[in-house]
Every structure is written in structure tokens, then in C-alpha cells.
Amino acid sequence: MITRPVEVPEPRVLAEVALTETEYRRAVDLLGRAPNGVELGIIGALWSEHCGYKTSKPLLRRLPTRGARVLQGPGENAGAVDIGAGLAAVFKIESHNHPSAIEPYQGAATGVGGILRDVFTMGARPVALLDSLRFGPLEEPEQRRLFDGVVAGIGGYGNCIGVPTVGGEVYFDESYRHNCLVNAMCVGVLRHEDLTRARASGPGNPVLLVGADTGRDGIHGATFASVELDAQSEARRPAVQVGNPFLEKCLMEACLELAGDPRVVAMQDLGAAGLTSSATELAHRGGCGIELDVERVSRRERGMTPYEVMLSESQERMLLVVRAGEEGAVMQAFDRWDLHSDVIGRITDDGRLRVHAGDGVVCDLPLAMLIDDVPLRHPPLAPRPRPWGAAADLLAAPPPWPLAEALLRLLGSPNIGSRRPVFRRYDHQVGDDTVVLPGGDAAVLRIKGTALGVAVTTDGNARYGALDPRRGAEIAVVEAARNCVAVGAEPLAVTNCLNFGNPEKPEVFWQLSEAVDGLAAACAALDTPVVSGNVSLYNDTSGVSIDPTTVVGMVGRLGDVGRRLTPAFGAAGDRVFLVGPVSAELGGSEYQRLAHEVNCGPPPALDLGLERRVQDAVRAAAEAGLLRSAHDCSEGGLAVALAECAIAGAIGVRALLPELAQPTGLASEAAGILFGESQSRFVVSCPAEDVSVLREHLEGAAVPFLELGPVGGDEITVGTALDVSVRDARAAYDAALETG
Amino acid sequence: MRFGIAVFPGTWSDRDWAHAVSLDGHEAVMLWHKEADLRGADCVILPGGFSYGDHLRCGAIARFAPLMAVVADFAREGGLVLGSCNGFQILCEAHLLPGALLRNESLEFRCQPQALRVETTATPFTAGCAVGELLSMPVAHGEGRYVADVATLDELEAQDRVIFRYAPARDQRAAGASPNGSQRDIAGIVNGARNVLGMMPHPERACEPLLGSSDGLRLIRSVVAALDARGAVAV
Numbered sequence: 001m002i003t004r005p006v007e008v009p010e011p012r013v014l015a016e017v018a019l020t021e022t023e024y025r026r027a028v029d030l031l032g033r034a035p036n037g038v039e040l041g042i043i044g045a046l047w048s049e050h051c052g053y054k055t056s057k058p059l060l061r062r063l064p065t066r067g068a069r070v071l072q073g074p075g076e077n078a079g080a081v082d083i084g085a086g087l088a089a090v091f092k093i094e095s096h097n098h099p100s101a102i103e104p105y106q107g108a109a110t111g112v113g114g115i116l117r118d119v120f121t122m123g124a125r126p127v128a129l130l131d132s133l134r135f136g137p138l139e140e141p142e143q144r145r146l147f148d149g150v151v152a153g154i155g156g157y158g159n160c161i162g163v164p165t166v167g168g169e170v171y172f173d174e175s176y177r178h179n180c181l182v183n184a185m186c187v188g189v190l191r192h193e194d195l196t197r198a199r200a201s202g203p204g205n206p207v208l209l210v211g212a213d214t215g216r217d218g219i220h221g222a223t224f225a226s227v228e229l230d231a232q233s234e235a236r237r238p239a240v241q242v243g244n245p246f247l248e249k250c251l252m253e254a255c256l257e258l259a260g261d262p263r264v265v266a267m268q269d270l271g272a273a274g275l276t277s278s279a280t281e282l283a284h285r286g287g288c289g290i291e292l293d294v295e296r297v298s299r300r301e302r303g304m305t306p307y308e309v310m311l312s313e314s315q316e317r318m319l320l321v322v323r324a325g326e327e328g329a330v331m332q333a334f335d336r337w338d339l340h341s342d343v344i345g346r347i348t349d350d351g352r353l354r355v356h357a358g359d360g361v362v363c364d365l366p367l368a369m370l371i372d373d374v375p376l377r378h379p380p381l382a383p384r385p386r387p388w389g390a391a392a393d394l395l396a397a398p399p400p401w402p403l404a405e406a407l408l409r410l411l412g413s414p415n416i417g418s419r420r421p422v423f424r425r426y427d428h429q430v431g432d433d434t435v436v437l438p439g440g441d442a443a444v445l446r447i448k449g450t451a452l453g454v455a456v457t458t459d460g461n462a463r464y465g466a467l468d469p470r471r472g473a474e475i476a477v478v479e480a481a482r483n484c485v486a487v488g489a490e491p492l493a494v495t496n497c498l499n500f501g502n503p504e505k506p507e508v509f510w511q512l513s514e515a516v517d518g519l520a521a522a523c524a525a526l527d528t529p530v531v532s533g534n535v536s537l538y539n540d541t542s543g544v545s546i547d548p549t550t551v552v553g554m555v556g557r558l559g560d561v562g563r564r565l566t567p568a569f570g571a572a573g574d575r576v577f578l579v580g581p582v583s584a585e586l587g588g589s590e591y592q593r594l595a596h597e598v599n600c601g602p603p604p605a606l607d608l609g610l611e612r613r614v615q616d617a618v619r620a621a622a623e624a625g626l627l628r629s630a631h632d633c634s635e636g637g638l639a640v641a642l643a644e645c646a647i648a649g650a651i652g653v654r655a656l657l658p659e660l661a662q663p664t665g666l667a668s669e670a671a672g673i674l675f676g677e678s679q680s681r682f683v684v685s686c687p688a689e690d691v692s693v694l695r696e697h698l699e700g701a702a703v704p705f706l707e708l709g710p711v712g713g714d715e716i717t718v719g720t721a722l723d724v725s726v727r728d729a730r731a732a733y734d735a736a737l738e739t740g
Numbered sequence: 741m742r743f744g745i746a747v748f749p750g751t752w753s754d755r756d757w758a759h760a761v762s763l764d765g766h767e768a769v770m771l772w773h774k775e776a777d778l779r780g781a782d783c784v785i786l787p788g789g790f791s792y793g794d795h796l797r798c799g800a801i802a803r804f805a806p807l808m809a810v811v812a813d814f815a816r817e818g819g820l821v822l823g824s825c826n827g828f829q830i831l832c833e834a835h836l837l838p839g840a841l842l843r844n845e846s847l848e849f850r851c852q853p854q855a856l857r858v859e860t861t862a863t864p865f866t867a868g869c870a871v872g873e874l875l876s877m878p879v880a881h882g883e884g885r886y887v888a889d890v891a892t893l894d895e896l897e898a899q900d901r902v903i904f905r906y907a908p909a910r911d912q913r914a915a916g917a918s919p920n921g922s923q924r925d926i927a928g929i930v931n932g933a934r935n936v937l938g939m940m941p942h943p944e945r946a947c948e949p950l951l952g953s954s955d956g957l958r959l960i961r962s963v964v965a966a967l968d969a970r971g972a973v974a975v
Contacts, residue, residue: 155849159790159851159880159882160750160790160793160794162752162753162789162790244793245790245793246749246790246792246793246794246795249749249750249752249790250749250750337749338749423851424848424849424850424851424852425848426849426851427849427851427880429851429878429945430756430788430880430945431755432755432756432759432760432944432951434951435951448759562950
């Protein structure tokens with residue numbers, strides 16, 4: 001084969017569209033000619049990591065994506081699972097890290113706006129939002145500013161549009177000082193028959209662009225998210241979009257009115273890479289072609305070039321394919337909500353993306369090239385495990401504080417203490433469905449007109465991930481599942497967001513590969529397939545990568561929402577149990593961070609088989625109505641879990657741990673037992689008269705358990721080792737995130 | 741009984757209200773902002789939300805909606821109008837109630853369960869309650885700080901028109917529990933004719949034990965009893 005000499009554009013031009021020289025040559029090969037300027041921008045956007053997953057795609061194929069309840073797996077705008085009664089939960093999580101680092105309010109707000117569109121595009125009414133956030137140390141004013149801006153942006157968008165923000169997490173760690181993480185998740189509910197897919201069909205059918213006018217905002221957002229941040233990133237502020245939740249509220253209501261309407265063939269929101277990616281994906285999924293005329297796109301500024309119109313990331317826009325002849329009626333439906341719409345093109349049968357600017361053709365590319373032929377990157381992979389050292393060494397170090405003081409410090413840590421200062425700024429009750437409020441394990445939404453409940457949660461602990469990316473990802477899955485089980489729900493399926501550094505670094509690519517393997521293993525063990533997700537790479541600043549951060553969003557199902565549980569201890573005399581093992585380990589723990597300012601040692605051990613048995617046993621007990629309360633044992637370990645149950649119930653607990661009475665001589669062994677973050681554990685309570693039934697049940701399930709003692713009094717005590725008043729515990733817990 | 745529930749672009753408590761009134765078997769009809777038609781409603785609800793995106797000021801644009809002209813006529817004729825959250829803001833902007841609602845003192849949005857003390861039962865909205873009784877209903881707003889000039893505040897109190905005050909959860913007499921810094925802890929007021937109620941808390945979010953409180957139903961039932969007494973039920 002004769003290779004034509006290819007004239008490669010200047011490096012600056014290629015950098016602008018985030019393509020390498022090799023990738024450019026590949027594009028010329030596939031096209032049989034050099035792309036023009038508009039085409040180059042379009043290729044760059046669709047071949048970016050953000051749209052094309054060119055680095056992560058081969059890894060993501062390892063994830064389990066099928067299951068009896070899966071109605072829609074990865075590849076659509078969001079995943080969908082059957083929740084019974086002919087209903088489905090539709091959900092997805094997505095990152096908005098890079099924009100939020102530059103402009104926290106709008107970055108976070110448009111993250112929320114984008115994920116909402118992904119869900120209502122499928123025909124589902126959004127019923128819940130969650131946000132998983134990471135910042136640098138909260139003591140630093142700049143981090144406080146970012147945290148505050150992100151929280152305000154999430155509230156600003158979610159509160160205005162009227163979808164409750166019911167959960168999420170926030171952690172503070174040095175690793176995120178220059179790269180904060182903002183992952184937004186949305187959950188919607190619909191009847192199976194209303195599931196709308198984004199697949200164009202019917203050559204000749206008109207294509208409608210609805211919603212906001214198109215402006216210059218957000219051009220290159222997708223490519224911006226696919227490079228590292230640096231000192232010049234501030235100058236990229238124009239790559240951050242500005243949100244209009246009011247407009248989106250109208251768009252959402254209008255689109256939901258049209259969900260299931262046979263006049264609408266397909267619906268697709270405009271996100272990263274704007275018109276370019278939505279038109280391309282819509283047409284390609286349906287095996288069609290698409291033809292657009294940029295001059296028919298309503299604009300909010302003069303003099304925009306075809307390139308700018310195609311790559312604008314102006315928010316609050318939707319693309320619809322409508323049955324030919326029905327466009328007038330559909331436009332009228334939008335008109336009722338004062339939403340502008342234009343017919344900007346039509347579906348063809350030639351498998352190409354053809355863009356006109358009036359009479360001239362400015363782009364003519366095969367869709368297959370843009371989507372199927374994304375040149376996959378296979379960066380070198382170099383295992384670089386952290387040296388762990390011996391677990392016993394951690395337990396041998398002298399503890400800096402008495403156990404009671406350590407408990408109060410843990411409760412007052414910004415990584416553990418009350419999230420109320422965050423969630424009280426979010427409307428978490430609009431919709432009248434939130435029956436387990438934020439602040440516990442998972443939140444629970446009831447489904448009106450049924451007995452069903454849906455549990456929703458996000459999880460991810462990067463300290464474990466830093467020590468072992470695979471274990472970190474596994475624990476993210478099992479902890480999310482434990483959060484569902486703790487409210488009495490059956491974990492159903494997962495959406496994930498992989499937040500990593502620059503994958504061109506061999507150790508980062510190794511971390512990514514390990515994390516995907518961990519996700520796959522844990523999801524398989526718990527029968528919770530991955531139905532949607534997102535990858536955010538290049539979370540680096542000036543060459544330094546964040547710790548590998550696997551965030552898992554999970555949806556669970558309660559057959560009877562009346563059986564829901566919270567962590568709160570109920571009545572004096574109830575008996576408290578630890579379900580799961582007792583052990584002493586401190587690797588990766590929050591205690592280790594506070595007491596020794598390090599993150600080292602082996603992360604918590606995890607036996608996926610034991611984890612599954614413990615979860616099944618607790619869920620069966622909850623479904624049988626045996627339990628008064630349940631709480632996942634996670635950051636801060638057993639002592640913090642007990643304290644959280646006591647604080648929530650405003651009543652004390654008198655626990656006994658035989659293991660504490662048998663010292664082995666290791667200086668920090670008691671701390672390891674009380675504050676170690678061993679996995680596969682719940683703190684549950686039951687009425688005294690049910691103790692024997694519960695014991696029998698747990699013995700039958702072959703899981704380790706320990707009856708700790710009674711609920712009652714005003715103190716949280718563990719034998720003679722620990723004694724803290726509920727009042728002091730609450731004061732420390734409540735102050736953790738309050739401003740100075 | 742038929743409740744007419746206003747829907748402006750940006751309203752989001754409309755569906756929650758429809759659900760709440762349906763719990764007692766009442767009918768909900770949606771009133772579209774562009775139509776000057778109350779559709780035979782016995783009571784009009786102005787729900788929470790961000791009508792017209794809260795552009796200009798909360799409630800400032802909704803006041804000019806065609807629907808609001810007929811709501812104002814209905815109110816002048818003695819019809820029962822209940823505005824909650826954004827509905828309260830709209831009623832103030834429309835001058836159907838005195839005063840204004842400004843940004844919360846904390847400068848932050850607040851969503852939390854809230855105790856309210858019933859100050860008077862001499863209204864069709866609270867006739868089924870007891871004076872001094874504590875009700876629990878969530879608040880969720882960023883601009884709920886009630887303000888008015890001193891003469892207006894004195895007049896409201898002298899005429900027994902303060903219906904609810906914010907209260908600490910367990911103490912019926914203590915002051916200063918306001919989530920937003922409202923003057924004199926005012927959470928809800930009525931007009932001089934006592935047929936128009938504005939309140940920041942959300943009764944529609946407190947109509948089922950599953951949601952933590954059923955106190956909102958007390959308001960709905962008071963309204964229904966008042967309408968029954970008027971013989972407003974269509975035969």
C-alpha cells in the first residue's frame with residue numbers, strides 16, 4: 001500500500017484538538033484526504049478521552065454488565081434496571097472535575113444539569129440527585145472556597161429545578177488540592193414502556209434542536225477535560241459553561257410530556273462536544289446518517305463560525321428526531337413551555353455526518369470513523385504497588401491520644417462528622433418521596449402508588465485506593481452495597497466514575513487497570529452489574545496525579561418501604577450486635593490519618609464471599625422485620641459506627657468487646673479494634689425479645705457476629721476502654737464541617 | 741372538594757400538592773399560568789418553586805401572569821388562597837399580602853424539618869388546630885426572611901393575622917428559632933379578610949407518617965371544613 005505524504009498541521013493546531021500526530025495520520029488514512037478545519041475539530045472532540053474513551057475502552061470491557069434486572073446497560077445516556085411493578089430505575093454518574101476546579105459554582109451546577117438531562121432524555125422523571133465530592137484539606141482557605149462554591153452550585157441548580165439532592169459524599173485529602181472532584185449522579189423512575197432510547201431512524205425524518213440558543217460557551221470542553229490542568233488553566237475559563245436551571249426545568253417538563261409519544265423517534269441531550277457528539281451518536285446508534293445546517297441553529301451571538309456552532313457546549317439543549325410531518329405538533333408542545341425549537345436537519349441513510357452552512361458543505365465524515373474507529377491508546381502499564389510494610393508495625397506505634405479523645409477527634413474530622421451543613425443547603429425533600437433523609441447510609445425514595453422503595457448511595461475511599469487501587473475499587477462497591485443493605489434494600493446495580501490521573505503515565509494506567517479489575521470482581525460477587533458510568537482521566541496538575549479514586553453509585557430496591565431502617569438506636573433495652581468479624585487493623589484508616597498523618601500499611605482486608613454472606617444475612621433480618629436499626633461500619637471503624645447510631649437516636653449504648661480484654665502487648669491494638677476499618681460489618685440493633693430469633697438467624701447464615709450490649713443511658717461505652725457522653729460526641733460530630 | 745393548583749414555569753411543588761390533597765380523596769386541577777381560568781376550583785394553591793426562574797425577584801414576574809389576575813379577583817371575592825414558599829412570595833409581590841421575603845439571614849438555602857407554633861385558629865386554614873400547638877413541616881428556601889415596616893408588623897399582630905411563628909422543636913414559648921431571620925419569627929400571615937394565607941413552610945410535604953409528619957393535613961382538613969360550612973361543595 002502506498003502511503004501518501006501527509007502534511008501534518010503545526011503541533012499547536014493538533015494540541016488545540018488534543019490529537020497526537022499519529023492519530024492525525026490515522027484520520028487522514030481513514031478519510032482518504034486531509035480533514036478541513038471543522039472536520040478536524042469534530043474528529044478531535046469525538047476521539048477525545050471524554051467522548052471516545054480511547055484509553056479506557058479496552059479496560060471497561062472487563063466489567064459485568066448483564067443481569068436479570070438490567071433493561072439497559074452501558075452505551076445509552078443512562079442505564080436502567082427493573083425495580084418491579086412494571087417500573088424501572090434509570091441512573092448514571094458523571095464527573096465535572098475539570099470545570100469545577102476552574103469555576104466551582106458553574107462547574108458543579110452544569111455537572112448537575114448534564115446528568116439530569118441524561119436521565120430525562122431516557123423518558124424518566126428524575127427523582128434524586130447525589131454528589132460525590134473531593135477537595136484538598138478544608139483548613140486551607142482556597143479549599144474552603146472551592147468546597148463552598150461547589151456546594152452552592154449543586155444547590156443552585158438542583159434546588160431551582162426541583163429535584164431533591166438526597167445523598168453523596170465529601171472527603172478532604174491532600175491528593176485533591178489542585179484537582180477537586182465533582183461527580184454527580186441522577187436517578188429517575190419510569191414505566192418500562194416509556195423507556196426512550198437515543199436511536200435515530202427513518203431517513204427523511206426531521207431533526208429538531210430545542211432549548212437554549214447556541215453561544216460560544218464551552219467550546220473545547222471535551223478536549224479540555226482530556227488534558228492535564230496547568231498554570232494556564234485559568235485562561236480556559238471560557239471552556240466552562242454557564243447553567244440555566246430554569247430553562248432546564250421547562251425543557252425537562254416538556255420532554256417528559258413527550259416521553260413515550262410515538263411522534264418522537266429519538267431524543268438525545270447535548271453534552272460534551274455539543275451538537276457534534278449528540279448528532280453523531282444519535283445517528284450512529286440507529287445505523288443512519290445525519291445532515292445538519294448550522295445556519296438554521298439559533299445563536300446567542302453574532303459571527304459564530306460553523307466550527308463554533310458544532311462544538312459549542314451551551315447548556316440546556318436537546319436534539320430530537322421526529323416523525324416526518326409531525327414536527328409542527330412537537331414544536332408546539334415545546335412552545336407551550338416557551339421553548340424555542342428549530343428544524344436543523346434530517347436523518348439520512350448514508351451513514352455520514354454532513355454539515356452544511358447554507359449552500360456549502362463544511363463537513364462530510366463517515367460516522368463509523370468518528371465512533372467505531374476511535375484510535376485506542378494502549379499506554380504502557382507499569383505495576384507500582386505501594387510498599388505496605390507489616391500490619392503489626394502500625395499497631396505497635398504508640399497512640400497519641402487516649403481512646404475517648406481519639407473517638408471525639410474522629411467524630412470531629414471533616415471526613416467523618418455530620419454532613420448537615422452540606423445537605424441542609426440542598427432541597428432534599430421536594431417530590432414528597434424522600435423517606436430516609438440524607439445523613440445516614442443510603443437515602444430512600446418511596447415510589448408513590450406502590451409499596452416499593454429505592455435506595456441510592458455513592459461511595460469511594462481513595463485512601464484505600466492509594467494503597468491498592470484494586471482493593472479500593474472493590475471496597476467502593478461493597479461499601480455502597482452495605483449502605484443499601486443497611487436501609488433494608490437489595491443492591492441491584494452500579495454506575496461508576498473512575499477518577500484517575502494521566503493514563504499516559506504507566507503507573508496511572510496500571511492503577512486504572514487494577515481498579516477496573518476490582519470493580520469487576522466485586523460487582524460479580526454481589527450480582528450488581530455495571531449499567532452506566534464515566535471515566536475522568538488527566539486529573540493532574542503540573543505533573544502530579546490524584547490518588548486513584550473509584551466512585552461507585554448504587555441503586556437498591558426495597559420491596560416494602562415500610563421495612564426501611566436507619567442507623568438510629570431506638571429504645572433503651574434494645575440489644576446491639578456487631579455482624580461481621582472483629583479484628584485489629586489500621587491501614588488506610590482515618591485514625592491513621594489523624595493520629596500519624598500517614599497513609600500506609602495494607603488497606604482493610606476483604607473476603608468477597610464473607611462480604612456477600614454478611615450482607616445477605618443482614619438484609620434477610622431487615623426484611624423479616626427483626627431489626628430496629630442498622631448501620632454500615634466504615635470510616636472510623638466500630639467505635640464511630642456505634643457513636644453515629646447513638647447520636648442519631650439521641651441515646652447511649654453499653655457495649656462489651658471481649659477482644660479488648662485480652663491485650664497482646666501492641667500499643668495501638670485497642671485503637672486498631674475500635675477504629676480500624678475492617679470490612680463486611682454492620683452495627684444492628686433489635687428489641688430484647690427478638691434476640692434469640694436474631695441469633696438463630698445469624699448462626700444459620702454462617703456469619704460471624706457478636707452481641708455487644710444494650711442501648712440506653714447517656715454514654716457511649718465499650719467495656720472500660722471507652723466512655724464518651726452522647727452530648728460530647730454530638731457536639732464534635734456536628735462541628736466537623738461548620739465554618740470556624 | 742376541588743383544589744386548583746397553579747403551575748408557573750419553574751413551579752415544582754405542584755405535583756406534591758396534587759398528591760397531598762388526593763390523600764383525602766380531593767380533586768386537584770392544574771391551573772396553567774397562561775390561562776385566566778380557575779377551572780371551578782374551590783380553593784387555590786400557589787405552590788413552591790422558582791416561578792419564572794426567580795428572575796428579577798422571587799414572585800415578581802408571576803404576579804403579572806394571566807392566571808394571577810383571576811386569582812386576585814377570586815381572593816377579593818373571599819375565595820380561599822393558600823400560598824406556600826414561592827406562593828407566599830408571589831402573594832406579597834401581588835400585594836395580596838403585606839411585606840416582603842428577602843434572602844435568608846445565613847445567606848444560604850435551608851432545607852430542614854421545622855417546628856411552627858400556631859398563633860391563631862381564627863382562620864379557615866387553622867380552625868382545626870389549637871392556639872400554641874406545635875406543628876412540624878419542612879422548610880426549603882433561600883429567600884424566606886419575612887420583613888415589613890414596624891407599623892405593618894404591629895398591625896398584623898393587633899389584628900391577629902400572624903398565623904404561624906417558627907419555634908424551637910420542644911419549647912412552645914421560646915423565640916429565635918427562625919431558619920431565615922424573619923422579623924418576629926413570622927412564618928405565615930393572612931390578609932385582612934383572613935381568606936388568603938402565605939407561609940414559607942411546606943404543608944404538602946407533611947401529609948403522611950411515612951414522610952415524618954402529617955401536620956400538613958390539618959391545614960387541608962381545616963380548609964375543607966371551612967368550604968363545607970360555606971356550602972361550596974358542588975351538588
